[in-house]
Amino acid sequence: MTLAIDVKGLNKSFGDKHVVQDVELQLEEGRICGFLGPNGSGKTTTLRMLCGLLTPDSGEGRCLGFDILAQSEAIKRRTGYMTQRFSLYEDLTIQENLQFTARVYGLDRRRERVAEALRGLGLYERRNQLAGALSGGWKQRLALATATMHEPKLLLLDEPTAGVDPKARRTFWDEIHKLSATGLTVLVSTHYMDEAERCHEIAYISYGKLIARGTAESVIEQSHLVTLHGEGPGIDRLSAEIAARPGVEMAAPFGAALHVSGQDKAALEAAIAPWRREPFHWKEVAPTLEDVFIHLMGRSQDNYQ
Structure with a gap:
């Protein structure tokens, strides 16, 4: 097993806010890891420390075999990074943005590489369209093309599909x-549970601390969470009342049904006993990753308070 990321004890503070606290993370080459956590939990800061855009206050480790403190420039050259917001030139065409990126990286065979990127992500027919006129899904494809055309070994994606329609996300x-099948390692932050389930493994960070790690199945199992699924007329309207009862960490409507965890x-x-009668029906089901996500959020302390 070769580790693309192997870091420990990462810390970063901004003023009196300890944004990342003793984070340890290992990721094998060619794997896709979903990076989950609430807003403000330190995901973006961690990504930027891994690729050399931020220097940790303390900690150590290697990324792509290079020391994250002493060899950050070497890591940058071998890493692709997609930011949360579209950051390319909107007054340039798709092709011009790719040509500019190729020059920035000092790539050889620029014309050939640009053509490969255009065709590889289905952008060729739109190559002369201004980037600013693209929809969210096409902007996303262009951003991915620019992040990968220098053939990086590591790809960091910071909420890349926020605001994009389901077909474009797929x-x-x-x-x-x-x-990933070519050997590229991917670390992607996301709030979409269906995307997290498509990752080989996930890491959950909450307010600076990494508190869960493994496959989606193992993280669900490690939560020791119990979920009861209730159905019946108007049962979704009982969520607030049931959520207030002892031992209930979450009561959330799922369509016309109710999940109590x-x-x-x-x-x-005991919490659902008053409603364990006709016309309501209850059964125990496997917790979803979303159930576990909310469970972990409820047990975390906001470090901005």
């Missing part, structure tokens, strides 16, 4: 898996 993830099954049974 296409984007198909491309990510194709890239917690770690104490006996307490959950």
